[in-house]
Amino acid sequence: MKELAGRLTALDPDAGAAVRVIAYFDRLAESRAGVEALVRGAAVLAGCPARLVDPERRVHMRVEADGTRRDGEAAPDPAWPCARLSPDSAAVLWLERGAGEAEPRGTAANGLDAEYARAVPETADAQHVAVAPSVVDAVILERAAGAVRLVLDRTRGRAPADDPALVETLLDATAPEQARLHAARRLGLDLAAHARALAPLNGRPRVVPADAGPVPQTGHPSAEGNGRPGRGLTSPAAGAVSDPRGGAGVLPPAARPATPVPNAARPGAGSTASSAGLHPTPTRLDPPSEGPHRTPAGSRFPAGRLGVGPAVPVLELPRSWDGARTALRFTAEGTPQDPGPSVVHADELGGIALLARLVAPGSEPPEDVRALETAAATAPWLPATLHAVASTSSLRAAAAEINVHHSTLQDRLSQAEHLLGWPVRTPQGRLRLQLALTMRRLARP
Known part of the structure; x- marks a missing residue:
């Protein structure tokens, strides 16, 4: 690695410095260095203060360029x-270097090898050379963030999300309380806060913090390709869904949308060549919101039909899971032949949820549902039209919903x-129509 760094330095000083950074953090990882040592290494190599902020694990650490923690x-x-x-x-690792600022160069950029760099926290003095920060900063961030993540996952008991x-343990009402508490801690849930279960149609069960933000209300076209979200008797938000019988999975709270991290600055991204690669740009992000719960990006929710359980204390998540599975039965595909909301919230159903006890999946549908199916076979436009009438405030609104003239609707x-x-x-x-449309969804196998 030393020989390679030397040759690269003769051709491109930044590329040579990047290789030295990689070797330095690889050596730290092999020696199982702690979080503070890794943040200190980032600060010394970059020649500016480095800061680690991880609100979920309550880690806040700042190290000066001379290796002193402040x-x-x-x-x-x-x-x-x-x-x-x-x-x-x-969790974000920062280098405290402003845009356009003359970049203090640390030990990596001064051609020091890994053996000397290991002693830097105790002996380094800041050396300032005004150069563009993009290559070296990006590689330092990539390697340090990846090493810090591994250490935190190993030492803080954080399971994969x-x-x-x-x-499954967390949502199982028959599991011992201590087992569910252990599962919640391993999943990074705040035991003092509330959470809710999500039941996607063809996916694994999910768990999200109750204050992680609303489920996306994208929905599906309710009729005739007009692109409007389907609405139904229960007025749930339309959006994304889960098969309660599928395997279990977890939906972690998602970070606030921010500027994408380029490969050279993303932990674990790219090869050595691409890390040393030629023009990575330092990442700019909005500061993460404080606390472990943030508004999730819509893309993090499963696509399709989704039942959303009520917000409950973590130990009561089995109850939220039951509510999510019930809510799932009230969802629709959002197509002209199956109009309605694709996302239903259990706590918005109210007394309508009692219908789920009366109409079993796959059972003989009630007479009004059979009448609906027969009519729909005769007139393909009928389900979307009747759904618009049942879910809007007036016939004119219904006509606008399905994009037809008022006289055509009549x-x-x-x-x-x-x-x-x-x-x-x-x-x-x-009212009879609303109940029939709802029971039509409940009677599906």
């Missing part, structure tokens, strides 16, 4: 180069009433 309370500057320890984590066995409803055998434009008939 923790501070001030929030990180978003302009500083930084790297997240993992894409879905709030998608450990199926832990989620003609359709006259035909629908003839096929169904009951009126749908009276208050009683509309």
Whole structure:
């Protein structure tokens, strides 16, 4: 590695310095160095203070360029180069170097080998050379963040965020309380806060903090390709879903959207050549929100039909899981033939949830549901039209929902009433229609 660094330095000083950084952090990782030693190494090699902020694990650490630890309370500057320890984590490693600032060069940039760099925390003095920070800073961030993540996962008892066995234990009402507490801790949940279970149609059970933000309300077109989210009797938000019988999985709280981390600054990304590669740009991020719970990005929720359980204390998550599975039965695909909400919240169902006890999946559907199915086979437009009538405040709103003229809607409803055998434009008939559409979803196998 020394010979390679020397040759690269003759061709490109930045590339040579990047190789020395890689060798330095590899040596620290092999010797099982602690978190403070890794942050100190980043500060000394970069020639500027380095800071680690991990609100989930309550780690706040700041080391000066001379290797002295001096923790501070001030929030990180978003302009500083930084790297997240993992894409879905709030933990961030920062280099306290402002944009356009003349870059103090640390030991890596001065051609020192790994053996000398190991002694730097006790002996280094800051050397300042005004150069562009992009290459060396990016590689320091990448290697240091990856090494810090491994140490924290090993020493702080943090399990992978998608450990199926832990989620199954957490949602199992028959599991001992101590086993569920252990699973919650391993998954990084705050035992003093509330959480909720998610039941995707064809995915693993998920668990999210209750204050992690709303489930995305994207939904699916409710009718005739108009692109509007489907709405239904329960007025749940439309969005993304889970098969309660599938394997277990965990949805960790997601970090606030921020500027993507380039490969050269992302832990574990790229090869040695790409890390030393030629033009990585230091990462700029918004500071992570304090605390372990952040608003999740919509992409982190499973796509499709989703049942959302109520927010409960962590030890009561089996109850939230039961509610999520019930809510899942009230969801729809959001297509013209299966209109309705693709995401349903259990705590918004109220007394309507009692219908789930009366209509078993795959059972013989009630008479009104059979009438709906027969009518839909005759008129393919009927499910979307009736759903619009049942879920909007007026017939004009329903016509706008499915993008047809008001007179066309009136003609359709006259035909629908003839096929169904009951009126749908009276208050009683509309309630009967709403119940029939809901029971149609519940009767599915």
